Amino acid sequence: MNVLMAGVGGQGIILASDMLSEVMMRYGFDVKKSEIHGMAQRGGSVMSHVRYSGNVASPLIPFRSCDILLSFEELETARYLAYLKEDARVIINSYRLSPPSVISGSRDYPDIIPIIRERTDRIYMVDGHAIAEEMGNPRGVNIVLLGTLSTFLEPEEGLWVECINFMLNEKIRSMNIEGFMKGRQVNIQ
Amino acid sequence: MKKLLSGNEAIAAGAYEAGVSFACAYPGTPSTEVLETIAKEYPHIHAEWTPNEKVALEVAAGASYAGARTIAVMKHVGVNVAADPLMTLPYTLIRGGFVLVSADDPELFSSQNEQDNRHYARFAKIPMLEPSSSQEAKDFMKEAIRISERFETLVMLRTTTRIAHSLGVVELDEASEQRAPALERHPAEWVMLPANARRRHPVIEERIRSLRAYSNASSLNITDMADTSLGIISSGVAYQYAREAFPEASFLKLGMAYPLPDEIIRDFAGKVDELWVVEELDGFIEEQVKAMGIDCHGKDRLPMCGELTPDIVKNVISGRDADPIREYALPGRPPSMCPGCPHRGLLWALKRNKCFIAGDIGCYTLGFLPPLDAIDTCLCMGAGINHAHGMSKVFGAGKEKIAAVIGDSTFFHSGITGLANLAYNKGAAVIVILDNRTTAMTGSQNHPGTGITIRGEQTTSLDLEKLVRALGIDWVRVVDPYDVKKTRKEIKEALAFVGPAVIISRAPCVLLKSRTVSGRVLYVDPDICTGCKVCIGLGCPAIEFADEKAHINDMCVGCGVCSELCSVNAIGGGK
Ligand SMILES: Cc1ncc(C[n+]2csc(CCOP(=O)(O)OP(=O)(O)O)c2C)c(N)n1
Ligand code: SF4
Numbered sequence: 001m002n003v004l005m006a007g008v009g010g011q012g013i014i015l016a017s018d019m020l021s022e023v024m025m026r027y028g029f030d031v032k033k034s035e036i037h038g039m040a041q042r043g044g045s046v047m048s049h050v051r052y053s054g055n056v057a058s059p060l061i062p063f064r065s066c067d068i069l070l071s072f073e074e075l076e077t078a079r080y081l082a083y084l085k086e087d088a089r090v091i092i093n094s095y096r097l098s099p100p101s102v103i104s105g106s107r108d109y110p111d112i113i114p115i116i117r118e119r120t121d122r123i124y125m126v127d128g129h130a131i132a133e134e135m136g137n138p139r140g141v142n143i144v145l146l147g148t149l150s151t152f153l154e155p156e157e158g159l160w161v162e163c164i165n166f167m168l169n170e171k172i173r174s175m176n177i178e179g180f181m182k183g184r185q186v187n188i189q
Numbered sequence: 190m191k192k193l194l195s196g197n198e199a200i201a202a203g204a205y206e207a208g209v210s211f212a213c214a215y216p217g218t219p220s221t222e223v224l225e226t227i228a229k230e231y232p233h234i235h236a237e238w239t240p241n242e243k244v245a246l247e248v249a250a251g252a253s254y255a256g257a258r259t260i261a262v263m264k265h266v267g268v269n270v271a272a273d274p275l276m277t278l279p280y281t282l283i284r285g286g287f288v289l290v291s292a293d294d295p296e297l298f299s300s301q302n303e304q305d306n307r308h309y310a311r312f313a314k315i316p317m318l319e320p321s322s323s324q325e326a327k328d329f330m331k332e333a334i335r336i337s338e339r340f341e342t343l344v345m346l347r348t349t350t351r352i353a354h355s356l357g358v359v360e361l362d363e364a365s366e367q368r369a370p371a372l373e374r375h376p377a378e379w380v381m382l383p384a385n386a387r388r389r390h391p392v393i394e395e396r397i398r399s400l401r402a403y404s405n406a407s408s409l410n411i412t413d414m415a416d417t418s419l420g421i422i423s424s425g426v427a428y429q430y431a432r433e434a435f436p437e438a439s440f441l442k443l444g445m446a447y448p449l450p451d452e453i454i455r456d457f458a459g460k461v462d463e464l465w466v467v468e469e470l471d472g473f474i475e476e477q478v479k480a481m482g483i484d485c486h487g488k489d490r491l492p493m494c495g496e497l498t499p500d501i502v503k504n505v506i507s508g509r510d511a512d513p514i515r516e517y518a519l520p521g522r523p524p525s526m527c528p529g530c531p532h533r534g535l536l537w538a539l540k541r542n543k544c545f546i547a548g549d550i551g552c553y554t555l556g557f558l559p560p561l562d563a564i565d566t567c568l569c570m571g572a573g574i575n576h577a578h579g580m581s582k583v584f585g586a587g588k589e590k591i592a593a594v595i596g597d598s599t600f601f602h603s604g605i606t607g608l609a610n611l612a613y614n615k616g617a618a619v620i621v622i623l624d625n626r627t628t629a630m631t632g633s634q635n636h637p638g639t640g641i642t643i644r645g646e647q648t649t650s651l652d653l654e655k656l657v658r659a660l661g662i663d664w665v666r667v668v669d670p671y672d673v674k675k676t677r678k679e680i681k682e683a684l685a686f687v688g689p690a691v692i693i694s695r696a697p698c699v700l701l702k703s704r705t706v707s708g709r710v711l712y713v714d715p716d717i718c719t720g721c722k723v724c725i726g727l728g729c730p731a732i733e734f735a736d737e738k739a740h741i742n743d744m745c746v747g748c749g750v751c752s753e754l755c756s757v758n759a760i761g762g763g764k
């Protein structure tokens with residue numbers, strides 16, 4: 001399986017993809033994950049490749065072989081179409097963060113849904129920010145989205161919770177598990 | 190026990206398991222997390238940030254001479270800074286196992302060039318290991334320490350971004366004992382005067398011959414025969430891409446990428462019909478294979494620029510291009526300085542004074558992007574001051590407005606000598622030291638100016654003003670870059686001064702706890718805003734322009750710079 005996570009630096013993509021990797025290792029798979037940090041932390045585009053199977057060679061997902069794209073920001077979704085399989089599933093956080101050219105008023109924020117439809121119709125929108133804010137944890141969008149992603153994957157709820165407990169310190173555990181559960185309950189349309 | 194580790198974390202684990210007791214580094218993407226992991230996870234290993242890579246390699250050499258197992262860690266261009274000790278270290282006798290970890294950055298995710306540091310191993314005549322996964326990063330670190338002690342030489346462990354920053358499953362083991370230090374004297378092997386160095390040179394040549402024999406027998410190099418119509422020689426992450434693209438092919442995977450196992454290569458080449466060498470950047474292995482008289486494909490088809498991917502390897506070797514996927518010209522999202530970054534006001538003020546701004550390397554280099562367009566040069570760490578001096582000398586004092594900006598960490602790394610030169614040679618440029626109290630670009634590491642060590646202990650902190658004055662600069666001012674008007678005025682005075690002038694722009698990076706911004710979000714009164722876009726010129730990601738007015742979003746940290754610039758006082762709140 002190949003899962004790609006996309007978004008903007010500071011959205012918590014690295015932690016979400018670390019958790020997915022941990023779950024899949026404990027589930028018994030060989031796992032590799034690759035991403036670029038460094039300059040991307042300063043508000044640039046971020047993508048993280050997570051691959052798991054009996055034996056993973058390349059840490060990078062080849063083109064046309066991504067099974068699920070989890071995107072934390074609408075525009076970012078459209079950058080990675082080349083990776084998608086024909087029938088890939090695309091989960092999109094309905095959230096727009098204007099890039100500099102839009103901020104300065106020189107470009108419009110593009111409508112990306114028609115672009116994605118060229119590759120796949122299996123598009124799922126999630127309002128991660130609304131859910132996170134409702135819980136009083138606006139920074140917890142990543143864990144909400146991870147919850148939604150988890151409903152598409154094999155491992156059971158218990159294993160996910162175990163990994164969240166393992167990876168987060170005590171103070172923030174219960175808050176994040178709540179966010180994860182809320183994400184799992186999202187009625188995917 | 191199994192754990193998911195990045196290549197860098199695995200290298201740290203390998204150092205621990207190998208009984209390393211001393212580690213030092215200067216931060217640099219993608220190498221930084223090796224020392225950070227050691228500082229965090231392995232309290233029995235001494236860890237220190239050094240001001241630059243040359244210091245790191247020399248300090249580590251001292252530790253090894255005293256008998257400790259030791260590592261020095263740096264990014265690829267850091268090895269350039271450490272190249273002087275690197276070239277002579279192989280002449281000297283290594284006692285405790287000594288490994289140089291060098292992290293290359295194909296594709297320049299976060300670097301100023303794309304150099305291939307494998308050449309350094311051949312240049313310095315030291316063995317080099319190249320892991321292709323996190324597991325190997327750990328295993329090869331241990332093997333590197335063994336080789337170092339057995340052959341009494343420095344060993345290079347070379348990674349790339351995709352190894353250093355990728356996560357993989359790693360099996361952890363018990364740690365070996367650290368070596369007790371013992372003072373010894375080996376003047377014939379440690380005092381590199383001509384007479385001694387002359388005697389040591391043949392030792393190096395002989396050692397490389399023995400290492401080649403070792404490489405031929407080593408399990409670091411693995412032959413895996415399958416379909417013999419295609420044979421691939423590869424190493425590092427490129428090996429994984431080739432495996433992914435051609436699972437049926439025969440492989441010679443090189444874990445020891447210098448010196449090459451000539452007999453194994455000859456043997457492998459003789460068994461396959463078509464031979465390819467798949468490697469990122471230069472044709473380092475390929476050229477040596479061809480020099481052995483073996484015909485192969487490699488850089489005649491594969492790119493020398495950028496990183497490889499499974500798709501590039503597959504398409505190039507199979508000679509077939511996959512159907513292109515339609516690409517859209519989406520608005521880009523380059524990295525930018527954080528909302529409220531103290532560098533922004535300072536760069537804006539320099540720009541307003543119409544300066545040519547010789548830049549350096551750090552977060553402030555991002556001031557190169559529009560709308561600030563504030564950085565005019567960026568070569569390597571420490572170069573900015575020297576550029577400004579050279580330029581202003583050519584024009585003559587007071588003829589052109591020449592300034593340089595340099596971060597605090599970069600100043601301690603390699604700016605001090607440049608400033609001494611500027612004073613000594615009667616320069617007349619304006620030098621701004623951006624003292625944000627950290628090494629921000631690489632993730633906020635401490636340095637000699639912060640008064641705190643890598644493990645959070647208090648220590649002495651270098652006094653920048655005193656240091657600058659001691660270098661011979663008399664005109665020195667400290668400014669608060671959030672006070673843009675005053676800053677602009679000080680810059681004007683500095684430009685008017687005939688002679689070298691230094692402005693220390695002091696305010697902590699907004700990612701630090703010690704930041705001085707209020708943290709409250711400002712707002713633009715739409716009834717007052719005239720849509721003049723002056724504030725937009727700052728390039729703060731928290732200010733957006735829509736419906737002919739400026740708007741401030743919730744990323745604002747309340748630094749107040751935009752409200753200072755607004756001539757109609759439309760920006761307020763947050764107080
Ligand atoms: C020789 C060398 N070593 C390390 C690096 C990696 N690096 C880039 S910028 C930087 C330091 C930035 O710190 P500072 O000058 O204080 O500026 P800041 O990012 O804090 O604004 C480092 C270590 C490099 N580019 N070159
Ligand atoms: S990390 Fe600090 S120095 Fe770097 S852009 Fe952000 S505020 Fe500025």
Ligand code: SF4
Binds near residue numbers: 711
């Ligand atoms: S006060 Fe203005 S310049 Fe400072 S962070 Fe907020 S919007 Fe940006």
